[in-house]
Amino acid sequence: MSEAEKSLNFIEHIIxxxxxxxxxxxxxxxxFPPEPNGYLHIGHASSxxxxxxxxxxxxxPVNLRFDDTNPAKExxxxxxxxxRDVDWLGFSWDSEVYASDYFQxxxxxxxxxxxxxxxxxxxxxxxxxxxxxxxxxxDGQNSPFRDRSIEENLTLFxxxxxxxxxxxxxxxRAKIDMTSSNMLMRDPLMYRILHKAHxxxxxxxxxxxxxxxxxxxxxxxxxxxxxxxxxxxxxxxELYDWFLDQVVVKTKVRPKQREFARxxxxxxxxxxxKLLQLVEEDVVTGWDDPRMPTISGLRRKGYTATxxxxxxxxxxxxxxxxxxxxxxxxxxxREDLNKIAPRVMAVxxxxxxxxxxxxxxxxxxxxxxxxxxxxxxxxxxxxxxxxLYIEKEDFREQANKKFFRLxxxxxxxxxxxxxxxxxxxxxxxxxxxxxxxxxxDPKSKSxxxxxxxxxxxxxxxxxxxxxxxxxxxxxxxxxxxxxxxxDHHKDKDFMEFVNPDxxxxxxxxxxxxxxxxxxEDIFQFQRIGYFNIDKDSSADxxxxxxxxxxxxxxxxxxxx
Ligand code: ATP
Ligand code: MG
Numbered sequence: 022m023s024e025a026e027k028s029l030n031f032i033e034h035i036i037x038x039x040x041x042x043x044x045x046x047x048x049x050x051x052x053f054p055p056e057p058n059g060y061l062h063i064g065h066a067s068s069x070x071x072x073x074x075x076x077x078x079x080x081x082p083v084n085l086r087f088d089d090t091n092p093a094k095e096x097x098x099x100x101x102x103x104x105r106d107v108d109w110l111g112f113s114w115d116s117e118v119y120a121s122d123y124f125q126x127x128x129x130x131x132x133x134x135x136x137x138x139x140x141x142x143x144x145x146x147x148x149x150x151x152x153x154x155x156x157x158x159x160d161g162q163n164s165p166f167r168d169r170s171i172e173e174n175l176t177l178f179x180x181x182x183x184x185x186x187x188x189x190x191x192x193x194r195a196k197i198d199m200t201s202s203n204m205l206m207r208d209p210l211m212y213r214i215l216h217k218a219h220x221x222x223x224x225x226x227x228x229x230x231x232x233x234x235x236x237x238x239x240x241x242x243x244x245x246x247x248x249x250x251x252x253x254x255x256x257x258x259e260l261y262d263w264f265l266d267q268v269v270v271k272t273k274v275r276p277k278q279r280e281f282a283r284x285x286x287x288x289x290x291x292x293x294x295k296l297l298q299l300v301e302e303d304v305v306t307g308w309d310d311p312r313m314p315t316i317s318g319l320r321r322k323g324y325t326a327t328x329x330x331x332x333x334x335x336x337x338x339x340x341x342x343x344x345x346x347x348x349x350x351x352x353x354x355r356e357d358l359n360k361i362a363p364r365v366m367a368v369x370x371x372x373x374x375x376x377x378x379x380x381x382x383x384x385x386x387x388x389x390x391x392x393x394x395x396x397x398x399x400x401x402x403x404x405x406x407x408x409l410y411i412e413k414e415d416f417r418e419q420a421n422k423k424f425f426r427l428x429x430x431x432x433x434x435x436x437x438x439x440x441x442x443x444x445x446x447x448x449x450x451x452x453x454x455x456x457x458x459x460x461x462d463p464k465s466k467s468x469x470x471x472x473x474x475x476x477x478x479x480x481x482x483x484x485x486x487x488x489x490x491x492x493x494x495x496x497x498x499x500x501x502x503x504x505x506x507x508d509h510h511k512d513k514d515f516m517e518f519v520n521p522d523x524x525x526x527x528x529x530x531x532x533x534x535x536x537x538x539x540x541e542d543i544f545q546f547q548r549i550g551y552f553n554i555d556k557d558s559s560a561d562x563x564x565x566x567x568x569x570x571x572x573x574x575x576x577x578x579x580x581x
Contacts (some may be wrong), residue, residue: 059293082115161199168284240276323553323568372408490530
C-alpha cells in the first residue's frame, strides 16, 4: 500500500474502489443533508467535514440538502442557521436544495408504484399497523387492505392529497414483504397525512413523504453518487435500494448509501431533540449559548472554524461508535489560538498592589508585545502607575521555594514592566489581605537594556493599572453536564446531570487597549486563558467569554 493510500479512511477507500472499477470521476457528487429541526452541533461537523472534504479532495460538487419532510418540527430559522454555520466553517455548497423541492416528483413516483402494484393505501390505525408488524423472529401479517385494487388505491391516494381525510385515517405503504427478516422491509410507510403548514410549501401539501422514501430518491434526483449517513441507517440500506430499484434508469447514476459511526462527545449531548429541550427549558440562553455543543455556541464561545475542522479531521471517520473526549476539542482550539490570539493583560481575581516608591500621579506607557510567537503581530502600550491589581493567588505572605510568585521579601517581574519587591501587606479584621505594599527598581524596566533589566527573577506576573483598567463582565464556563455520558444511562434522564455551576459571572479588570475591541475578537489573557468579546457587549460594558484555559485543568482535576 502506498503512503497516500494508507492515509485514506474507509469511506475514501469505497470511492477509490468505485473509481478503479470504472466509475467516472466527473460523476462523483456528494451532499450534506441536515433536517432543519435545530441548529448544527459538533457531531454534524464530522459529517460536514467528511462530505465537503470529499468534494475538495475529488473536486466534486457537494449539495446542501435540507431534509424537510416533517413540517411539525422544521423552521426557516433553522435553515438560516444551518447555512450560516456551514458557510462559517469554510465550506461552499454547489446547490442549495430541499427535499420539499421534490414533493411533486415523489408524489408522481408514488402513483407509479401504486400502478405497478407496489404500493397501497392502508386504512388501519397506527396501532393496528404496529401490531401486525411482527418481531425480528416472528413474521408480520398482511394488512386487510393490502390487496386493494389499483383504482381504489389511486382514488384514495389522490383524496389523501386533496385533504379529504383527517390525520391518521390513511397512509400509503410500499408493498414489499411482511415476512422479511429486515423489519424495515415489512411494507414500510411512504406517506402520512399531516395538516400542517410547511416552512416552504406552506399548505400546498397535506401528505408528507417519509424519510426512507424521500432520501434515496432525492439523492437520485440530484445524481449524488455516494450518500453517507450514520450507522443507524445501515438496516435502511436495503429499503433505500428497493425504492431506487423502482425508479432508476440505467443511463443515470445510481446513488450508493454507505454508513459511518455517529460521534458522541463526553460531558455533552449531541441530539437536536435534547439540545432543543435545553433551550426550551431555559437551561441555556439559546442555541448559541457558549455552553452548547452547537457550532454557533462554540463560535460564540471563541472557537475558530480552523479548530473545529482540525478537530473533525483528527478524530476522523469511524466504523464504530465511541465517545470522543471533549478535551481533544479544547486541545484543537488552544493550538489554533496560541498562534493567532493577541496577548493582553487582565486580572480576574484582583488584589491591590501599591508601589510605594513610585511617584503618586505619575504614569508611563510600556511597550508590550502582542504575540511573542508572531513577529508580525507588533506592539501595543500598556499604562503603568503606582496602584496596580494583580491576581490574589499570585501573592502569599509566606511560601516555600516552589512558589515562584510574589511573597513578602521576595521579588517578581511585572510583565513588560519592572521588578518589584513585596515589603508588607495590610489585612482586614478577618485577616484577609487587602493590599500589598511593594518597592520597585526603577532601573529594571523590561527591554531597557540596563544591567538591572536583564537581572533574572523567578516569577513574572501579569497586572493592570487600577486607574486605567476597564472593569468588565467575564463569563466563565464549565462543562454543561457533570457526567461523562449524560445520555447513556438507562435509568436516568440526561437532564438530571445538568451541571448547576456551568456559568459563573465575575468582574474582571482588563487593560485599556481592549476598549476598541469588537464582538468576536479573541485574546489571550496572559497566564489565564483565551477570552473573546461576546455579542452582549456594549460601549460601556465589555462582556468576555472564556473560550478555554491555557492548560487542561479538567484532566488534572480528574487524575486527583
Ligand atoms: P440529531 O439526532 O442531532 O437530530 P440527525 O442525524 O437526525 O441528528 P440530521 O440533521 O439528519 O441530524 O443530520 C445531518 C447529517 O449529519 C446526517 O448525515 C447525520 O447522519 C449526520 N450527523 C448527525 N449527527 C451526527 C453525529 N453525532 N456524528 C456524525 N454525524 C452526524
Ligand atoms: Mg433527525
